[in-house]
Amino acid sequence: MHNFAAFFLYAFVACNLYGLGKSQSQDDTGSVYILKDDPSRELQPLPNSIQFLQKQLKLQITTQKTTLAILDTMQKNTQEKLEAIQREVLKSLDQIRGETNERLIQIQNQQADIQMSIKALMERRQAETAPPKVVIIPPGFEKIGSRYFYIEEEVSKNWTDAQLFCREKGAYLAAIQDQKEFKDVTLKLQKDNRYWLGINDIENEGIYISDASGNVAPFLKWGLGDPDSMEKNEDCIGVVAGVAYSAMVDWPCKLEFHVICSLDNTV
Template sequence: MLGLTIALICGLLALGSCGALADTEPFCLLKDPPNQCGGFCLSVLTPVLNHLTISQDQRTPSDPKKANEVLLRQYTMEKQLTALQEKQTTFETSLENQQKSLDNSHVNLTERVDDLESQLSALQETLFRVETKIKYLGFEQVGSKYLYIERITEKNWASASKYCRNMGAHLADIKDQEELSAIQAGLKKDTHYWLGISDLGHKDEFLSMATGKPAPFLKWATVRPTRLDSSNCVFLYNGEMYDYPCKYSFHFICQKEEENE
């Protein structure tokens, strides 16, 4: 098809050239048109043919099989690239979801730890109260002291002191008027109660049995019953203190100080 087109163009050019020259000259430049036209036409058509060849080569590769392979590879690479992009997007989404899950887990874990700590604190407080109740079983709190008031049995001063020691306590002393008033409010009226105060070491030097130091507070009755040498132990009666022979049996008061945990 291309050869026929070239031949036709060559013929037209030859005739045109001779015709154009015929108007000005009596003879054609081509003395032998049939033989010379090929070379003439070739020299004229070479730029046109080159252009057509280049355009055709640009449109269609010289080897169709290789062209198909290139297109197939390009298509395959595009599909792989698209798949990789989709995988990247899926991976990023998965990472975001995992991060959110980790954040939620961290928040939940923190909340659970705080809740467990609160429960532990509550249990420790409950345990402390239970231990305190067991430790001071039978005692009642008055200020910073725990007191056991014996309201039924009467004992002499030494036996009462021993009874308190067996309970992990000692006969009570009193630190001030406020504490005396609080204790007296729980005592039976017109009843004697031994205290942990005596001058068994030196006459009229009344010491606290708990500390071995001078009694922190003394409130003697207006009229003390006796000042005999045998009146060495102190009892409480209707909010006032008396010294009396230790051999007599009275009710008594034991005390425990609250320990700082």
């Protein structure tokens, strides 16, 4: 059995060697031939190997270049899209930041309003629950309208001394808050007498300030021809009590008149 197998192997190798010998060419050109399926046809030469390989290589290079160009275009398009997305994102962020800041300011303002409301509410609550304030009325003061006044009829003083006179009583040279108060106070005055009020335009000509509050005087009622700041020397305001009506006048501060004091400095 072993000998038979060895014989078969030798026969197979011999046949192949014979066939190889037949396929080798005696052509001087060195071209390679292949054995066609149809034995009646002669062996055909292959294209030149190097030319074929060069063509294949060129084709591959061209293909690679085309691929690279496509990739470059894709990369460029992708980059442009990324940049566009980045711009959109930054724009959105700016918008969100702006809206957030605006909303934050609104919230802060609302918080401030709420805090002010709470403070006002607490103050009102305290005022409601606090014991009534005991007001000690100094001698000589009387309630005229809603406030207390002192009217000095005996002595006369210049404006600065009149101011000091009221302060020594724990009061203020008076300003008048409105028409009703002016009418109520002037009804108490001696007719044709003149009185100093706590109003002047010493600092700024024509700007009449309440000495008690430091604010612009809330009510002025000038007589005919006043204020004229005669000789640019009339910066203190008083009142002349008339029979028909009383009115305010600007006079030189050094003149001496009677005095009207108010207990509070709210006006």
